[in-house]
Amino acid sequence: MANRARDNADEPADFETAIAECGFGLFNVFILCSAVPCLTAMVFSASALSYVMPSAECDLDLSIVDKGMLHAVTYAGMIISAVPWGFIADTIGRRPVLISGGWLDGFFVLCASLSQNTAQLMAFKFFDGLIICGPFAVVVSYLAEFHGKKHRPYIMLFVGLCVSIGSMILPLLSYVLLPVPILFTVSSMKFRTWQVFLAVSSAPSLLSGFLHIFLPESPKFLMSQGNYKKALDSLQRIYKLNKRKSKESYPIKHLTDPTPDRSDDIDGTGRPSTLQERFSRAKRKFIDGFKQLKPMFSSPYLAISLQVYCLHFCQIMCVNSVRLWLPQIFATMNAMDTLGANDTSMCAVLEHNANAKSMDEEEKRVECALHHDPDSYLNNITVSGIGLVGFLIIFPLMRFRVVSNHILKVFLFICIFLVGSLYFVKTSLVTMIVSAVYLTMMGICATTIIGMSVVIFPTLMRTMVLLLIMTFGRLGSVSGNMLLPAFMQLSCLAPFLWLCSLMSIAFLFSLFLKVDDEQSLN
Numbered sequence: 001m002a003n004r005a006r007d008n009a010d011e012p013a014d015f016e017t018a019i020a021e022c023g024f025g026l027f028n029v030f031i032l033c034s035a036v037p038c039l040t041a042m043v044f045s046a047s048a049l050s051y052v053m054p055s056a057e058c059d060l061d062l063s064i065v066d067k068g069m070l071h072a073v074t075y076a077g078m079i080i081s082a083v084p085w086g087f088i089a090d091t092i093g094r095r096p097v098l099i100s101g102g103w104l105d106g107f108f109v110l111c112a113s114l115s116q117n118t119a120q121l122m123a124f125k126f127f128d129g130l131i132i133c134g135p136f137a138v139v140v141s142y143l144a145e146f147h148g149k150k151h152r153p154y155i156m157l158f159v160g161l162c163v164s165i166g167s168m169i170l171p172l173l174s175y176v177l178l179p180v181p182i183l184f185t186v187s188s189m190k191f192r193t194w195q196v197f198l199a200v201s202s203a204p205s206l207l208s209g210f211l212h213i214f215l216p217e218s219p220k221f222l223m224s225q226g227n228y229k230k231a232l233d234s235l236q237r238i239y240k241l242n243k244r245k246s247k248e249s250y251p252i253k254h255l256t257d258p259t260p261d262r263s264d265d266i267d268g269t270g271r272p273s274t275l276q277e278r279f280s281r282a283k284r285k286f287i288d289g290f291k292q293l294k295p296m297f298s299s300p301y302l303a304i305s306l307q308v309y310c311l312h313f314c315q316i317m318c319v320n321s322v323r324l325w326l327p328q329i330f331a332t333m334n335a336m337d338t339l340g341a342n343d344t345s346m347c348a349v350l351e352h353n354a355n356a357k358s359m360d361e362e363e364k365r366v367e368c369a370l371h372h373d374p375d376s377y378l379n380n381i382t383v384s385g386i387g388l389v390g391f392l393i394i395f396p397l398m399r400f401r402v403v404s405n406h407i408l409k410v411f412l413f414i415c416i417f418l419v420g421s422l423y424f425v426k427t428s429l430v431t432m433i434v435s436a437v438y439l440t441m442m443g444i445c446a447t448t449i450i451g452m453s454v455v456i457f458p459t460l461m462r463t464m465v466l467l468l469i470m471t472f473g474r475l476g477s478v479s480g481n482m483l484l485p486a487f488m489q490l491s492c493l494a495p496f497l498w499l500c501s502l503m504s505i506a507f508l509f510s511l512f513l514k515v516d517d518e519q520s521l522n
Helices: 015-022 026-060 064-091 094-113 118-144 152-177 193-200 203-214 219-224 228-243 275-292 301-323 326-338 346-354 361-370 375-399 401-424 428-456 459-490 493-511
Strands: 183-186 189-192
Touching: 015 219, 015 228, 026 064, 026 094, 026 118, 026 152, 026 189, 026 193, 026 203, 026 228, 026 326, 026 375, 064 094, 064 118, 064 459, 094 118, 094 193, 094 203, 118 152, 118 203, 152 193, 152 375, 152 428, 189 193, 219 228, 301 401, 301 428, 301 459, 301 493, 326 346, 326 375, 326 428, 346 401, 346 459, 375 428, 401 428, 401 493, 428 459, 459 493
Parallel strands: none
Antiparallel strands: 183 189
């Protein structure tokens, strides 16, 4: 038991014993609350432009290709920075990344809100993606390293729930703010509603950076660096808040790390390693890590990993090709309904968006005014709400092996027909229902793939495999948002054939993935 009196207070304790003695209390609640803005910031960075686009296209005169590039550029920044952020987090620490990353991301989002043309907006959104990748990747490890074995399994559930809630907050914020007519000038710069919306969306990043100032460095990270004194101080702070007792009453006085001896990290005077020494050590670990990943390129893991990468690439390309364009589609449908258009089918909407730049000034002015209609955001709120409810219903069932083993195949198969059926829809109501079910199922599939990978791949290669899975997913997002406008300009049928083909490929790859006790090598 975590609260039992220790027979020998001087006996060194490993991390699991030490963190268990701290219990669960006020500190854990605060660290979980501090993580919420960081996770919300990731959702805002990836999706805010989807809601801005119907308004910004009028002010920036965006073509359909411009829209695709603006959607893709944030993910391009995430791809480039993924590995460097991991290296920095393992060298300097988790806390500095969360603080500096939060503030830097908030700064670049604010800069994006000042953009006066497409090039500026694209550049700042690229840096937004470049920066937010670090705090988002680190916050999951940071949370896990402050919780013991009893509560650690619930961290990913908490992360998924926060992402779903963040996806719900964004359309609600759009509904409240974007319909408000705002226009003011500062010097030669004009600011409109969508720029104010982007400025507001920087709040989670800035708040995340601020809140993490009050939190200590991860004790697990400090122990891995050989800095037991600071690790013990972090654990004492947790104990003090959770138990309402003095730091001196913490029953553990000495720590030990089950990892190989790191005594060379501290010199004879007991001085913690310098930053240069940390970088050198991290570089060695980085090189040794790649050497240890040789099994990834041999049987059976090479074939399995390639299947997972291709599956996730196709799946994320499909889901983000629909998700990121959905607010634009709903805004156009609402405008066409209001203007009394006879045909509001998906084909008519796509054709309208593809030819938007050819409209005369008066038509553009009228449609742009309709994009500020609050009703155009209601469908987005409903889609996000259905996704949140679906998450809460399905994930408790994932504990059962029969569900987790078959849900990926079943949902991907159903989604082939769902994405294809969008071609035939005629009204915004049917579009909302079909897209909500499709995005909910695909979101569950994405999380299922991550969970399966944790089981399939051994600890030695697990982190690198998960990093590559996320990278392939982001590559899919970039590719999808670059290719979708091209297909939309070809014909109405082309994008749906393309999406159905990708979904079919993803489904075929899923048939060969199997998780069982024999394959789980940890």
